[in-house]
Amino acid sequence: MSELDRPGDGLAVPADWTYAPAPESRDVVRLREHYGHFVGGEWLEPTETYETIAPRDEEPLAVVGQGTEGDVDRAVGAARKAYEDGWSKLAGSGRAKYLFRIARLLQERSREFAVLESLNGGKPIKESRDVDLPLAAAHFFYYAGWADKLEYAFPNRRPRPLGVAGQIIPWNFPLLMLAWKVAPALACGNTVVLKPAETTPLTALLFCDVLRQAELPAGVVNIVTGDGRTGAALVENGGVDKIAFTGSTEVGKGIQRRLAGSGKKLTLELGGKAANVVFDDCALDQAVEGIVNGIYFNQGHVCCAGSRLFAQESIYEPLVEKLERRLQTLRVGDPLDKNTDVGAINSRAQLEKIEELVASGRAEGAQVYQPPCRLPERGYWFPPTVFTNVAQSYRIAQEEIFGPVLSVLTFRTPAEAVEKANNTPYGLSAGVWTEKGSRILWMAQRLRAGVVWANTFNRFDPSSPFGGYKESGFGREGGRHGLEPYLEFE
Amino acid sequence: MSERLPVRKTYKLFVGGAFPRSESGRTYEAEGQNVARASRKDVRDAVRAARAAQPGWAQATAYNRGQVLYRLAEMVEARVHEFAELCSGRDEAGQAVDRIVWYAGWADKLPQVLGATNPVAGPYFNFTIPEPTGVVAVLAPEEPPLLGLVTRLLPPLVGGNAVVAVASETHPLAAVELAEAIATSDVPSGVVNLLTGFAAELGPVLAAHMDVNALDLCGADGFGSELEALAADNVKRVVCGGADVQSPWEIASFLELKTVWHPIGT
Numbered sequence A: 001m002s003e004l005d006r007p008g009d010g011l012a013v014p015a016d017w018t019y020a021p022a023p024e025s026r027d028v029v030r031l032r033e034h035y036g037h038f039v040g041g042e043w044l045e046p047t048e049t050y051e052t053i054a055p056r057d058e059e060p061l062a063v064v065g066q067g068t069e070g071d072v073d074r075a076v077g078a079a080r081k082a083y084e085d086g087w088s089k090l091a092g093s094g095r096a097k098y099l100f101r102i103a104r105l106l107q108e109r110s111r112e113f114a115v116l117e118s119l120n121g122g123k124p125i126k127e128s129r130d131v132d133l134p135l136a137a138a139h140f141f142y143y144a145g146w147a148d149k150l151e152y153a154f155p156n157r158r159p160r161p162l163g164v165a166g167q168i169i170p171w172n173f174p175l176l177m178l179a180w181k182v183a184p185a186l187a188c189g190n191t192v193v194l195k196p197a198e199t200t201p202l203t204a205l206l207f208c209d210v211l212r213q214a215e216l217p218a219g220v221v222n223i224v225t226g227d228g229r230t231g232a233a234l235v236e237n238g239g240v241d242k243i244a245f246t247g248s249t250e251v252g253k254g255i256q257r258r259l260a261g262s263g264k265k266l267t268l269e270l271g272g273k274a275a276n277v278v279f280d281d282c283a284l285d286q287a288v289e290g291i292v293n294g295i296y297f298n299q300g301h302v303c304c305a306g307s308r309l310f311a312q313e314s315i316y317e318p319l320v321e322k323l324e325r326r327l328q329t330l331r332v333g334d335p336l337d338k339n340t341d342v343g344a345i346n347s348r349a350q351l352e353k354i355e356e357l358v359a360s361g362r363a364e365g366a367q368v369y370q371p372p373c374r375l376p377e378r379g380y381w382f383p384p385t386v387f388t389n390v391a392q393s394y395r396i397a398q399e400e401i402f403g404p405v406l407s408v409l410t411f412r413t414p415a416e417a418v419e420k421a422n423n424t425p426y427g428l429s430a431g432v433w434t435e436k437g438s439r440i441l442w443m444a445q446r447l448r449a450g451v452v453w454a455n456t457f458n459r460f461d462p463s464s465p466f467g468g469y470k471e472s473g474f475g476r477e478g479g480r481h482g483l484e485p486y487l488e489f490e
Numbered sequence B: 001m002s003e004r005l006p007v008r009k010t011y012k013l014f015v016g017g018a019f020p021r022s023e024s025g026r027t028y029e030a031e032g033q034n035v036a037r038a039s040r041k042d043v044r045d046a047v048r049a050a051r052a053a054q055p056g057w058a059q060a061t062a063y064n065r066g067q068v069l070y071r072l073a074e075m076v077e078a079r080v081h082e083f084a085e086l087c088s089g090r091d092e093a094g095q096a097v098d099r100i101v102w103y104a105g106w107a108d109k110l111p112q113v114l115g116a117t118n119p120v121a122g123p124y125f126n127f128t129i130p131e132p133t134g135v136v137a138v139l140a141p142e143e144p145p146l147l148g149l150v151t152r153l154l155p156p157l158v159g160g161n162a163v164v165a166v167a168s169e170t171h172p173l174a175a176v177e178l179a180e181a182i183a184t185s186d187v188p189s190g191v192v193n194l195l196t197g198f199a200a201e202l203g204p205v206l207a208a209h210m211d212v213n214a215l216d217l218c219g220a221d222g223f224g225s226e227l228e229a230l231a232a233d234n235v236k237r238v239v240c241g242g243a244d245v246q247s248p249w250e251i252a253s254f255l256e257l258k259t260v261w262h263p264i265g266t
Helices: A069-087 A092-108 A110-121 A125-146 A174-187 A202-213 A228-236 A249-258 A284-300 A313-327 A348-364 A414-421 A437-446 A480-486 B040-059 B062-078 B080-086 B090-104 B110-114 B147-158 B173-184 B199-208 B224-234 B248-252
Strands: A037-039 A042-044 A049-054 A059-065 A164-168 A191-195 A221-223 A242-246 A265-269 A275-278 A308-312 A367-369 A385-388 A405-411 A429-433 A451-454 B027-030 B033-036 B124-132 B135-139 B162-166 B192-195 B214-216 B237-239 B255-263
Touching: A037 A069, A037 A202, A042 A069, A049 A110, A059 A202, A069 A164, A069 A191, A069 A221, A069 A228, A092 A110, A092 A125, A092 A174, A092 A202, A110 A125, A110 A174, A110 A202, A125 A174, A125 A480, A164 A174, A164 A228, A174 A191, A174 A202, A174 A242, A174 A480, A191 A228, A202 A221, A228 A242, A228 A249, A242 A249, A242 A480, A249 A265, A249 B224, A275 A284, A275 A414, A284 A313, A284 A405, A284 A429, A308 A313, A308 A414, A313 A385, A313 A405, A348 A367, A348 A405, A405 A414, A414 A437, A429 A437, A437 A451, A437 B255, B033 B173, B040 B124, B040 B135, B040 B162, B040 B192, B040 B199, B062 B080, B062 B090, B062 B147, B062 B173, B080 B090, B080 B173, B090 B147, B110 B124, B110 B248, B110 B255, B135 B147, B135 B199, B147 B162, B147 B173, B147 B214, B147 B248, B162 B199, B173 B192, B199 B224, B214 B224, B224 B237
Parallel strands: A164 A191, A164 A242, A191 A221, A242 A265, A275 A308, A275 A429, A308 A405, A385 A405, A429 A451, A451 B255, B135 B162, B135 B214, B162 B192, B214 B237
Antiparallel strands: A037 A042, A037 A221, A049 A059, A367 A385, B027 B033, B124 B255
């Protein structure tokens, strides 16, 4: 028996080194049974309702409003009134102060928001706590600073607000997407009607409480919950000057079609099928971490997820081996457990979509790997999945899965990698892994994507512009460039 | 002795650096001349030529693109008398030359105005650069025939895009003349493609084309909304530009922004 193997003097030695559960308390969140729409600073009683649930166990959380045309109309009216009555006349420094307040309140209440985000959306608490909340607060903080400096952002162009912005956001980063939309819109002097995603309305509704605490004038931000019908009513409302949409490419195209000839400004942040290109001279273990973060972060419910892995042939085998071994250590389970790496799938509909595409991958001839893991019986779950032996033409290499599913393809030369990586209608993001600096820049120049992560993946910052090429949409969010969609110029 | 009989010009399309007739064999009459009336297959050929030429044009150095476009201004200046007869006169022709020179100068400056380094909260170097959108379809305005075309053509071109433009339907001769000037400049074949014909016929084909990335509706008089709806098929960037504007933001309409992250470490 070696020194290390011997039990210590009377100290309990764990039988094995698996993690004990470390659940975050959900008591920090106090939910009401029932929510209305937040219109003109008041709760508007909804005429239609639906139940929002926790995807981890299908527990009903609250009853929320299914916004009708009339609800949307009242919200747009309230936003218009707030714009005309004062918000558009308030000095930039005044708008800045409200935004700073909101940022601070989000920081102070971040634990509560993080728990609610994980509860309603299914994402691991680790992520909502360490990514969603800090970034959401940072976005308000960043754009607060711009509110009284717009003439320096756009010299000689006399920037002016547009009026009422209609904003439709997705369910993958509910509060963070709200922050990406609301912060620049308010900084530029617009008022807002925002529709959260159907399955994740709760952090947006809790955010109304923050708005009240910040004493933001009534009607500057209005929130109408509901499904796609509510979104369509917002898009079609004549009182809206601008639509900002983040979501699927299919819905985005429909919105662009709807708005044809309307003169309304539009920005779209749509789907992706990002290539993550790994060269044989990369730091392999770091690349494996990057690949895992790229596709299993937030269960792969990420528009910029690195869902296509391009491995240089010479390292294909060791890379796949390391990747599969790493997958065995991912902890799939309760989103509120602080140890959890991969949480619940956001909704039944999304789970079915993932299952359908994974079945197509098997049927088309790809080889599937899933680590042994026990999935909870209730709720919506899908194990981390890797497909090898994938051809470019397979649906799993072409279509956005929006789940924890990676397709591995190979290449030999940098030129071939570029060709294959760009062979998609999307162009949101891409990754490159190599230790060779000139090759990073060569690749970065040629990858047709709005964000290129080199030797890293899935990094976000309010000062960094984000948005797509091609069918991944147009317009940028973040940075000085993110102000532009909310302004008009002389 | 009888007077010398002049040789007449056949007015053709400009596609991939060549001057073909319309594959359809059709012509129409404009400004007293028979002008080629392009078809949907000519649009297809033009888009194909533009797509093939675009990466090379985009990868030319900005300095080089600026020089090539300045050379184009020289070529137009050399024909300024001919152009004057095909548009409203010497003033318009002169303005067109000056506009080309003005835009040529932006090629190696705009990235500094539009780009950024971003102070992200972490050990990463992060920068944003403008890049061309790709293949741009331009419906040139009816008037002014030369300056209008130059106004809509130069912004996408300076940024490194390839262009398929439909000339003024009623005044197409200046466009054909411009094609000849382009052919003798150093603009690579396929980077500019000029079609003559009916905007209402060619516009929808370009707007729905899946390999066109952006659409300038300037000359789509009365059918712009229809084209805008078709443009959604592949999420085209749609611009409705003015017939006589000159601004760096016109160039920016046909640019994407790319942000690159890299960790900082030893």
